[in-house]
Amino acid sequence: MDPATGAVHQIVAPDPDQSNPSAGITQHLWTLIGSDAAWAGDPKSGGLARLDLAIRAVTIWFTVAAKALNPIGFDLQGHAIVSGGPNYNVPGSTAGGAWIVTSPGVARQIAPDGFHVTGALADTHGFWLMAGYDLCLVTADGRAAELGVLPRSGDRNLAGPCA
Numbered sequence: 001m002d003p004a005t006g007a008v009h010q011i012v013a014p015d016p017d018q019s020n021p022s023a024g025i026t027q028h029l030w031t032l033i034g035s036d037a038a039w040a041g042d043p044k045s046g047g048l049a050r051l052d053l054a055i056r057a058v059t060i061w062f063t064v065a066a067k068a069l070n071p072i073g074f075d076l077q078g079h080a081i082v083s084g085g086p087n088y089n090v091p092g093s094t095a096g097g098a099w100i101v102t103s104p105g106v107a108r109q110i111a112p113d114g115f116h117v118t119g120a121l122a123d124t125h126g127f128w129l130m131a132g133y134d135l136c137l138v139t140a141d142g143r144a145a146e147l148g149v150l151p152r153s154g155d156r157n158l159a160g161p162c163a
Contacts, residue, residue, distance in 0.1 A: 041085075048080065
């Protein structure tokens with residue numbers, strides 16, 4: 001959207017070949033927007049799709065066998081953080097795990113497979129992860145600590161870096 005005029009310009013057209021009928025998803029849902037790219041889970045492969053905003057090209061940057069990846073945040077360098085969900089195209093697929101994707105095909109796992117991450121935020125302390133009602137911190141050296149269990153009522157999400 002042009003802030004001066006309010007005019008809307010389409011960046012990418014819907015792709016008629018993208019579908020995952022078992023999950024009811026038929027298009028990329030660009031849920032994470034960075035300075036140079038938009039990120040989405042790919043409904044066909046289950047991988048992480050990247051839309052280059054300059055050239056308007058969509059590529060699959062990262063996949064994990066039997067997982068559907070969901071972009072949930074950025075690290076301090078602007079790399080996408082993704083969580084693993086069940087891939088409904090793969091029998092027996094389960095949710096869990098989180099990765100920082102630094103370049104095509106290259107990622108570092110920051111949460112184990114059995115850990116179902118729903119939100120992520122990076123600051124100078126490390127990676128803050130929401131997993132259900134649990135708040136965890138993964139420090140730069142890879143150590144993870146559960147910081148507490150949040151109340152079991154109401155919505156919750158990570159709001160910003162910790163001072």
